[in-house]
Amino acid sequence: LNYCHIWLLMSSNxxxxxxxxxxITDRTDQPWFCVYDFVNNRIQSLRQDIVYQQLxxxxxxxxxxxxxRFYLYSHYRLSGLPWEKFDPKLNLDQLQQCLLSVLxxxxxxxxxxxxxxxxxxxxxxxxxxTHRVCSGTGASERKAEFWGYYLLVNLGSTEAAREVLSxxxxxxxLCGGQLRLVYDINKCFMEGNVVRLFRLTHLLPPLSRxxxxxxxxxxxxxxxxxxxxxxxxxxxxxxxxxxTKWLGCVDLTAITEFCQACGLGxxxxxxxxxxxxxxxxxNSQAPEHGQPLPLHCAIPEFHKTDSKPxxxxxxx
Amino acid sequence: xxxxxxxxxxxxxxxCLEMAYVAVNQYFQLVESALEDGDGxxxxxxxxxxHPHVQNEKLRVNFESQCQAYFQPPFDELFAAHIRCIIALSxxxxxxxxxxQLFVVQSFLKAFQAQxxxxxxxxxxxxxxxxxxxxxxxxxxxxxxxxxxxxxDVLERAADQIMSCFRVCVSDNRTVVERSKRLGTxxxxxxxxxxxxxxxxxxxxxxxxxxxxxxxxxxxSKAQMVTYRYFVGKKAMFDSxxxxxxxxxxxxxxxxxxxxxxxxxxxxxxxxxVKMLLGEFPKRELLLKHKLEHFMDIAxxxxxGNLVLFSDALEKHESFFIHFGVFLILEKLTIITYRNLFRxxxxxxxxxxxxxxxxxDALRFMNVEDVDIDEAQCIxxxxxxxxxxxxxxxxxxxxxVISKQNPFPVVK
Numbered sequence: 001l002n003y004c005h006i007w008l009l010m011s012s013n014x015x016x017x018x019x020x021x022x023x024i025t026d027r028t029d030q031p032w033f034c035v036y037d038f039v040n041n042r043i044q045s046l047r048q049d050i051v052y053q054q055l056x057x058x059x060x061x062x063x064x065x066x067x068x069r070f071y072l073y074s075h076y077r078l079s080g081l082p083w084e085k086f087d088p089k090l091n092l093d094q095l096q097q098c099l100l101s102v103l104x105x106x107x108x109x110x111x112x113x114x115x116x117x118x119x120x121x122x123x124x125x126x127x128x129x130t131h132r133v134c135s136g137t138g139a140s141e142r143k144a145e146f147w148g149y150y151l152l153v154n155l156g157s158t159e160a161a162r163e164v165l166s167x168x169x170x171x172x173x174l175c176g177g178q179l180r181l182v183y184d185i186n187k188c189f190m191e192g193n194v195v196r197l198f199r200l201t202h203l204l205p206p207l208s209r210x211x212x213x214x215x216x217x218x219x220x221x222x223x224x225x226x227x228x229x230x231x232x233x234x235x236x237x238x239x240x241x242x243x244t245k246w247l248g249c250v251d252l253t254a255i256t257e258f259c260q261a262c263g264l265g266x267x268x269x270x271x272x273x274x275x276x277x278x279x280x281x282x283n284s285q286a287p288e289h290g291q292p293l294p295l296h297c298a299i300p301e302f303h304k305t306d307s308k309p310x311x312x313x314x315x316x
Numbered sequence: 317x318x319x320x321x322x323x324x325x326x327x328x329x330x331x332c333l334e335m336a337y338v339a340v341n342q343y344f345q346l347v348e349s350a351l352e353d354g355d356g357x358x359x360x361x362x363x364x365x366x367h368p369h370v371q372n373e374k375l376r377v378n379f380e381s382q383c384q385a386y387f388q389p390p391f392d393e394l395f396a397a398h399i400r401c402i403i404a405l406s407x408x409x410x411x412x413x414x415x416x417q418l419f420v421v422q423s424f425l426k427a428f429q430a431q432x433x434x435x436x437x438x439x440x441x442x443x444x445x446x447x448x449x450x451x452x453x454x455x456x457x458x459x460x461x462x463x464x465x466x467x468x469d470v471l472e473r474a475a476d477q478i479m480s481c482f483r484v485c486v487s488d489n490r491t492v493v494e495r496s497k498r499l500g501t502x503x504x505x506x507x508x509x510x511x512x513x514x515x516x517x518x519x520x521x522x523x524x525x526x527x528x529x530x531x532x533x534x535x536x537s538k539a540q541m542v543t544y545r546y547f548v549g550k551k552a553m554f555d556s557x558x559x560x561x562x563x564x565x566x567x568x569x570x571x572x573x574x575x576x577x578x579x580x581x582x583x584x585x586x587x588x589x590v591k592m593l594l595g596e597f598p599k600r601e602l603l604l605k606h607k608l609e610h611f612m613d614i615a616x617x618x619x620x621g622n623l624v625l626f627s628d629a630l631e632k633h634e635s636f637f638i639h640f641g642v643f644l645i646l647e648k649l650t651i652i653t654y655r656n657l658f659r660x661x662x663x664x665x666x667x668x669x670x671x672x673x674x675x676x677d678a679l680r681f682m683n684v685e686d687v688d689i690d691e692a693q694c695i696x697x698x699x700x701x702x703x704x705x706x707x708x709x710x711x712x713x714x715x716x717v718i719s720k721q722n723p724f725p726v727v728k
Binding site: 158159161162163165166169170171172187190191192193194195196199225226227229230231232233236237238239242245246275 | 516554556631634635638639641643644647648650651686688690691693694695696697698700701708709710711712717
């Protein structure tokens with residue numbers, strides 16, 4: 001089946017079973033931004049169906065959770081493409097909306113533990129069961145997972161951190177190791193401790209690392225700013241090799257590009273810090289002339305993954 | 317007039333509790349005289365649910381016809397709703413009580429808005445909006461306990477109504493100051509602050525703060541100013557504007573009524589962390605006096621640069637700190653703890669060129685998990701960037717060179 005056949009097959013019900021969404025993300029015969037467009041379209045339809053049917057139970061939660069994972073992964077996979085192929089801001093807006101829906105639905109489903117299913121779409125109902133079986137995690141781990149995404153997507157926000165803490169009432173209750181890890185990453189970001197931040201990030205599962213990737217340039221720039229002041233006396237030279245490790249870059253080329261984009265001189269394997277010269281602001285807006293977004297630097301371990309997109313999305 | 321004076325004298329002579337048992341007519345006559353004389357203070361008392369007339373069961377019989385007999389619209393409907401609210405309260409029906417009180421506020425606002433160049437109704441507005449907020453809180457708690465999906469709606473509705481009252485007051489800018497309704501804005505703003513903090517919508521406070529800050533020529537009561545500064549200080553703290561937070565919270569603490577122990581303690585819970593971030597630590601006596609021993613170990617740990625004691629102290633009282641929303645602010649003290657620890661390293665080694673290994677060892681000694689020399693450098697770099705240390709790091713020589721003059725400036 002090619003792309004168009006699947007569309008026609010599903011267009012009668014206007015519903016895309018979630019398991020089909022997952023398998024479509026593995027397609028390699030099309031450029032992945034086409035896959036993104038198609039799946040994004042289907043997710044929007046599902047979300048509209050949720051609104052029309054006023055669903056707020058497990059089916060709605062299922063769709064929104066899938067959407068969050070999909071948008072997180074997509075941002076990592078496609079940022080660096082020209083704006084007309086992928087709009088990171090739009091993707092981020094949709095991610096935020098779905099994330100807030102997940103948190104709200106989790107809250108509502110906690111207070112109303114027996115929510116009767118109002119869904120009259122058999123495919124949607126069946127897909128929910130598939131989603132739960134495939135995900136293979138309990139309710140509390142899933143809630144912690146999405147609180148983790150919320151904190152990472154809003155990295156550095158004291159309000160988000162406060163919400164997590166007031167939800168769990170105590171730091172020691174942060175369910176499972178992962179949410180505690182995310183909380184510590186947020187703390188490292190607020191303290192400017194990038195070495196520990198990247199060290200902890202490498203311990204996160206792939207999708208959570210995608211969430212950190214949303215802020216990768218901001219984190220690295222803050223780090224360079226701090227280092228420019230701390231190491232910048234009398235134009236000192238700092239080895240790029242060490243900087244690559246500290247800032248979680250793939251290779252020397254990536255870190256060199258980044259330093260130069262920030263206005264720092266690089267030569268003979270070192271970057272020159274100087275307190276008298278301020279760093280250039282990074283241009284993270286959509287480029288005006290269709291040029292690709294610069295500074296696409298992957299986090300090393302994730303870059304080396306052999307997992308298929310569907311495996312990452314279903315957390316297998 | 318003579319009859320009204322006699323009734324007022326009788327009222328003053330009657331002890332409070334007796335109001336629970338006097339004839340219904342006397343209550344209505346008092347209200348009528350308050351309305352006719354424009355006596356806002358008396359009317360506020362008579363419409364408050366803290367007043368003993370609320371216990372008078374005789375009031376709950378045939379009240380609709382009595383209200384119509386005594387009062388002109390909208391006060392007839394207003395007092396009918398007030399009595400319905402009393403009945404709802406006696407039946408512990410908080411949702412119904414809230415709905416009735418909402419009607420009371422709406423009706424009163426109509427009458428209040430129609431009073432041109434007068435503001436005698438301000439005490440009444442303060443009381444009815446206060447009661448509206450309290451009933452909304454109670455209704456929200458009951459809804460949340462019974463598993464209702466949107467308990468916060470009731471507080472938002474209360475806020476919307478109080479905001480309508482605020483708009484009426486704030487737009488009265490052509491009347492002389494003494495009779496202007498603008499004198500009532502601060503009471504309403506404080507009510508709104510209490511709701512917005514409760515429903516965690518702090519961004520809605522900003523336009524209110526701007527409105528009050530532009531009321532330079534108005535003199536508000538000290539009690540209301542203390543409440544206002546408390547909330548503004550708290551918001552500033554959450555916005556990480558610690559200097560402003562300290563200024564406002566200090567004002568609130570210094571001007572708070574001396575016997576309001578609960579309020580003074582509440583102000584201190586926010587003032588102490590803010591002051592610690594600005595380098596000032598609370599005295600032991602102050603903490604003991606206000607039963608805030610929770611901060612004692614934190615202050616001691618930060619001063620001594622003891623990371624172990626600091627994290628233990630945070631963990632020991634984390635539920636208390638999280639409940640009041642100060643946990644994250646206290647966590648920010650980690651950086652100052654690092655600064656004090658590193659200052660000790662400098663004092664011990666007695667040199668201005670300090671090996672990075674010494675800082676790594678100090679952090680390891682303080683049980684910082686998996687710390688290495690890279691992280692030690694990173695933390696040092698952060699301290700230099702924030703001007704807690706004056707100096708620079710030489711990666712080549714693996715040393716930090718600190719200034720000979722004032723290498724560890726006072727934390728401000």
